Amino acid sequence: xxxxxxxxxxxxxxxxxxxxxxxxxxxxxxxxxxxxxxxxxxxxxxxxxxxxxxxxxxxxxxxxxxxxxxxxxxxxxxxxxxxxxxxxxxxxxxxxxxxxxxxxxxxxxxxxxxxxxxxxxxxxxxxxxxxxxxxxxxxxxxxxxxxxxxxxxxxxxxxxxxxxxxxxxxxxxxxxxxxxxxxxxxxxxxxxxxxxxxxxxxxxxxxxxxxxxxxxxxxxxx
Numbered sequence: 001x002x003x004x005x006x007x008x009x010x011x012x013x014x015x016x017x018x019x020x021x022x023x024x025x026x027x028x029x030x031x032x033x034x035x036x037x038x039x040x041x042x043x044x045x046x047x048x049x050x051x052x053x054x055x056x057x058x059x060x061x062x063x064x065x066x067x068x069x070x071x072x073x074x075x076x077x078x079x080x081x082x083x084x085x086x087x088x089x090x091x092x093x094x095x096x097x098x099x100x101x102x103x104x105x106x107x108x109x110x111x112x113x114x115x116x117x118x119x120x121x122x123x124x125x126x127x128x129x130x131x132x133x134x135x136x137x138x139x140x141x142x143x144x145x146x147x148x149x150x151x152x153x154x155x156x157x158x159x160x161x162x163x164x165x166x167x168x169x170x171x172x173x174x175x176x177x178x179x180x181x182x183x184x185x186x187x188x189x190x191x192x193x194x195x196x197x198x199x200x201x202x203x204x205x206x207x208x209x210x211x212x213x214x215x216x217x218x219x220x221x222x
Contacts, residue, residue: 024055024059024063027053027054027055028049028053028055028059028060028063028064028070029070031049031052031053032044032053032071033074033116033120034052034116035048036071036074036120037116037120040123040127040129041067041071041124041129041132042129042132044067045067046060046067049070068132071133072133072135074117075120075121075124075133075135076133078114078117078118078121079121079140081110081114082106082110083140083144085106086103086106086144087147089103089106090103090147090148090150090151096151096154096155096158097201099151100173100204100205101197101198101201103177104177104197104201105197107177107178107181108177108180108181108196108197111181111184111185112184115184115185118181118185119185119186122182125137144174145167145171145174146170148170148173148174149166149170150166152166152169152170161205172204173204176200176203176204177200180196180200
């Protein structure tokens, strides 16, 4: 998935008008994300990006070969960063609940820290513009779920989780996480900022039914 990064050579770029300074690349990316999120990939021109970033076209082409390359790097760098964090977490030993909590926190915290990036990725996933870059999004997210499935399978094998289909259990868990990620991106004020991972994990592990103790109290009228 990783693409070689480096200053782009472009025949249109004149070095005399190139702005090479700390923060320029980040400013280009920030403004491009804002524009792509608002208007979509096809609705944004190179001219709009350079004007918003306060640079010249040659400056943009110094860092990115084209609008497509800029768009591709934004999407892939976001996914690469998340995949690296997820791979680190699933390798960690420990009790299954703790490992699932860590997996859930990675998703939620990554969305909070990178809200604009994640919202752009989500918008692209559910639009016809996902074909703007040559990347298999379905395979990427399937592999993420497979890694989580393997953690759940370990929990079943060690008796920490009940018997069941680890793939289906992973889909249920990931589905719950993704719903909360979407709320974080679009309406974060409706959910708690603390303790959310515990709510998601414990609701998944225990379900939403009453405990035996609660059932006993209800039957006795207490």
